[in-house]
Structures are given as structure tokens and as C-alpha cells.
Amino acid sequence: MVGRGELTDKAWERIAPLLPDNAGGRRWRDHRQVINAILWKLRTGAPWRDLPERYGPWKTAHERLRRWTMDGTWQKILDEAIVKDDAVGEVEWIISVDSSVIRAHQHAAGARKKGGAHIRSKALVVDGECLGRSRGGLSSKIHLAVDARGLPMNVILTGGQAGDNPQLIPLLDGLNVRRDGPGRPRSRPQAVVADKAYSHPSTRQAMRERRVRFISPEKTDQIARRRAKGAAGGRPPVFDREVYRGRNVVERCFARLKQFRGLATRYAKRAAYYAAEVTIAAIILWLR
Template identity: 55%
Template sequence: MVGRGELTDAVWERIATLLPGVDGRGRPWRDLPERYGSWQTVYERFARWEADGTWARLLEQVQVRDDSVGAVEWTVSVDSTINRAHQHAAGARKKGCPAGDELEDPACTTAGQALGRSRGGLTTKVHLACDGRGLPLAVVITPGNLNDSTVFGAVLDAVRVPRIGAGRPRRRPDAVLADKAYSSRAIRQMLRRRGIRAVIPERADQKANRVRRGQAGGRPPAFDRDLYKARNVVEHCFNRLKQFRAIATRFDKLAARYRAGLHLAALILWLREPRQDQLSDTA
């Protein structure tokens, strides 16, 4: 019997051929239910598949399959959320850093492991681009105290869905929806150069400055108010991702492990979405 949050046999069949071979090596990962076998082995497998890119490739492959049947909606919403880091997430040392309280040296640990000091303590910020259905297309993590707009280019660059057969991967959304935190001339110019429609409201201070300058301030940026209403899908996506306990609170010391967990959670969201070809078969 499948437990709450677990994948069905039908879903496992969809990804079975994409999974690499397994072996019996292992390390501690203590909270896994016993029915999954040795938690040492499961953790080691999780870590290996993070290191060799398996989790990222699995996510990419389900995106490819949906895009091949026209299911991906390329009106993309971008936003970020801050997740608290558990005290056990701190303390991973890089080579050459002294032992002890590494949090006193951000160059050694916190920033390097996507941990930042905010008013509420150590946090990690998850930057997300999702399609029009609210499914994750790209995930980038940074320290929690990093400004959203500085990471926008990295998030946009991470959107990449290969084609089945010949052709370049699709990297360009039809439109990008984002809130006022992303309202900057640099971001609007970036989207314009790439031929992507920007649906971003103008900040009040920017509008006041433009009006103050008169004709020199230029025209107000185009803004589709009706299309912007669809931006709430990214908030829904964050809510769904945070149903995974290890995403809502970061327990992993290593940024790479936490990112792999995000890829796995995003993969599960894609696998739970009804497939377009299946819907047409049952119609």
C-alpha cells in the first residue's frame, strides 16, 4: 500500500529506465522508514545521484516529455522564498578553513553553502521559475540575504528544456511574470534582448522619478495587468514544495544536498501532474 507522499507503481515505471544502477554502499540517514531498507545505503545513493547529476537529469526528462506533447506552458513566473535553516545545517567546513565556529567566517562556510544571516537567523533563499501550470522549470539557491534581482539572470539561464530529436533546447519563455522586486532597467533590457515579454509592475519610486524627469524620463514600461494575475502560480508552487519537510526547513549542511532535495521534490510535482497524452487517450 502506497503511503501519503509516496509515488505509485505507475509513476515509478515512468522513470525506471532513467535511474542508474545501484550498489550496497551506505552512510547514515536515520529517519527513513524501515520498509525502504538500510538508511545508510539510501543516503549514499542519494548523495551519489546528486554528485553525478541524476536528480537534475530526471527532472529534465519529465520536462522534456511534457514539452514534446505541448503540455508545458511557457508563460513563466519567477520569484523567491526564504527558508529557515535548522541549527544542524550549519557547520560544514571547506578545505583550508579552521575548525570551530565556522559561522564567524562566512567565506569559509555560510555563503559557500548558500546560508545567509537574516533577522530570523540562518536562511537559504530558493529562487524559482515555474511554467504556467505552476510546475518548476528551474531552481537556484543562494544565501537568504541576497537580493532577488541580482539572481534573476541565473534563474533565467537555468531554464532549459531539451527537444526530443533534433533541435536546440528551449530556453526562451514567451513571457516572464515577476513582482516589483524585479523591476529594474537591467532586467527589462535583458528580457528585451532575448525577445521575452516582460510582465513586471513598475515600482512607485521608479514611476515618481520618471514623472519628475518629464520627457527625459521616457515612457512607462508596458505592463499587462490581466496577464500578471497568473503570477500567483509561483506562490502555489512554493506552497507545494514546502509540503516537503526537508524543503520547508533546511536540514542539509551542504548546499548541493539541499539543491538535490529541491530537484527531487520538483520531480515529484511533475510526476503527479496528469500527462497530456494520457488525458487525450481518456477523452
């Protein structure tokens, strides 16, 4: 019987073929049991040492998380989930973007400055250990791009003090969904929807150059400067209120991700491991 928060049979059938085989040595503990252990840790936010006995040794689960973070297995599974949905036309390419500050627990501090883990991933960008000081104290920030259904397409992790607008182009650059068959990967959305934090003339120019429809309200100071120039200020940018109403899907996605208590507060010292945990939660959202 499947326990609460564990992999369903349908989800397991999709990801089992994507998991690495044992390259040699002793026989690996059952992959499904280990993934369920990692999901329990994410769902509860408890320390590894409190892992229930039914999931096996906590060190095994932690080592599998580390190993598959380093070789990009988690990102491979997420990419495959997106590709399969896009192949049947379920991915809706109106992309909404936003960010959320994640308070870091005191256990997240103190990582060694040298020898940090690197994550092989096109979607999760790890810059140092991604810890910074914001109004809430020591924190990280998740920058998220979702499709029109609110499913995660790309994520970037930064320190909590980082601005939103500088991460928009890197978020879009990470949208590279290969075809389930011949053809080049798809990377250009139909439209990008963002709040005022992303409204800047340079951003709008970049979107025009990419031939991407950009829907974001102007800031008050930008409106004032444009009007002060008179006719030289040009026309106001086109703003589609109807499409902008759908931007709340990214807020709803953050709410679903933060149901995993291990994500709502950052406990991991290494940014690579926290980024991998975000990827695992995203996989679960895609497989539901």
C-alpha cells in the first residue's frame, strides 16, 4: 500500500526507467524506497537522522540524493516529464515568472568555502551557496518560471538579496524543451507574464529582440518619465489585462512547493542539495 506523500504506482512507472543502474559493487537498496525516504524528508523538514526505519538507513538516502544531484539524474527526470507532456500538447507556453524568498535555518549556514558541490543542470543555477541578507535575515531566493497550468518549467536559486529582473533572461534561457522525436528543442514561449518588478525598458527591448510578447504593468516612475518627455516619450507598452490575470499561477505553484516543509525553510548547507530538493518537488508536481 502506498503511504501518504509517497510515489504512486503510476509515477514510479514513469521514472523507474530513468534511474541509474548499479555500476558495480554491492547491490543498491531499492530505488523506490530510497526516493520515498527523500520525499518524507522533504515533506516533513525533519533531520535526516529522524528518518523512519521503514525507509532504511538515513545515510543511504542522503548518499543517493548526493550522488544523483552530482550526475544530474533529478534534472533528467524533470526534463523527461516536461517532454512527455509537451509531446501530447499539454504544456501551455504562456510563461509566468516570479520569485520567493526562503528563510534559511541556522543549520544552513557554515558550509565550507572550498570544495562546494556543483550540480549538472541547465535549469538550476547555483552561485556559491546562495545565501544572502534580506529584510527577513539570512535567506535564499527561488526564481521560478511556470507554464499556464502553474507547473515549473525552470528555476534559478540565488541569495535572498538578489533582484528579480536580472534573473528573467537566465530563466528564459533555461527553457529548452527537446522534442519527443526529431526537431530542434523548443525554447521560445508564446508570451511572458511578469509583475512590476520585471518592468524595465531594457527588459522590454530584450523581449522584442527575442520576438516574445511581454506582459507586465509599467511602474509609476516609468510612466511619469515617459509622460514628461511628451511625444518623444513614445507610446505606452501594450498591456493585456486579461492575460495578466493568469499570472497568479506562479503564486499558486510557490504555494504547492512550500507544502514541502523542507523547501519552505532551507535547512541544507549546500545550495546544490537544496536546488536538487526543489527539482524533486517539481517532479512530483509534474507527475501528479
